[in-house]
Amino acid sequence: MPYARMPHARPRAALPAALVVLPLLASAASAHAVLERKEASPNAAYRGVVQIMHGCDGRPTTRISVTIPEGVTGAKPMPKPGWTLATTRSAYAKPYPSFHGTVTEGVTTITWSGGSLPDDQVDEFTFLARVSDDFAPGATIYFPVEQDCSEGGYHWSEVPAQGQDTRALKSPAPAVRIVAAKAAAPAPVKAETEAKAAALAIETPWLRATPGGAKVAGGYVTVRNTGSEPDRLTGATLARAGRGEIHSMSTENGVMKMAPVEGGLPIAPGGTVALKPGGLHLMFLDLTDGLRAGETVSGTLTFERAGSVPVTFAVAPIGAQGPTQQGPGAAVPEAGSHAHHH
């Protein structure tokens, strides 16, 4: 459901670079809503972790809504157990370069609601996004946050006027300072991006076919990092699924359990991460159509450093243990075998 737009909560324009001299961190101690990572680089992924430090006068927090400012593209929220996720999409003020040409619209607000975070506990609400190179080092980006409680609420949306001290603000918007990328390559941006993706060898992406009517499918792939920088698999999409998650699987007291992997899967330089049946896997949810053995389905893998990389998944039979195996195999079909509480 789209939420009402609050004009004061949508600073859609980049703010003047002159604001950077302000001591942004000074207000963090008093604000209830802060971003864990206070720096980002142009043309790079940003992992936004909104930390809620207090409720409202002792009341529990029941809703958090983050506004993604203009110039920050491809925002994707991380679902939270116990909270209902909603996003609104809007047209960007202008097109931004992306891996496949340009993007002209995307998620501009992310709302988690329906949970209850007691006043004396803290929690984190996470999204991934990309900072465009419209922001030069020295600029500041603001991510206004609305916090609603069982009674009352706050709009952490105030942005300092030029020359104003952030400490003068009663409810400052969480701020992120733009800094130059540490290993800034002299090569053009596009070549740099391709080189980052080239540092990853993505092997045999495959899916299990789904029994009739199933809304979830397991996906598997092996990723080797042949580069010299660490990277992190943070998400996956499938043309036929509403969303994708990275799951771990474990057996407790003989019962298989799976859970979303918080923060993605790190892949060290020279390292390999293998997603396969019975272990780490991709879980595609809200399928719009079943997956039939022998088909191929396009999708993407999202990496913190390499960004979004297109892949083609081959569909193996229901219950297959590997991408090349034919026949039903011995395994129980994935879709019905473990509870999904998403």
Ligand SMILES: [Cu+2]
């Ligand atoms: Cu799963």
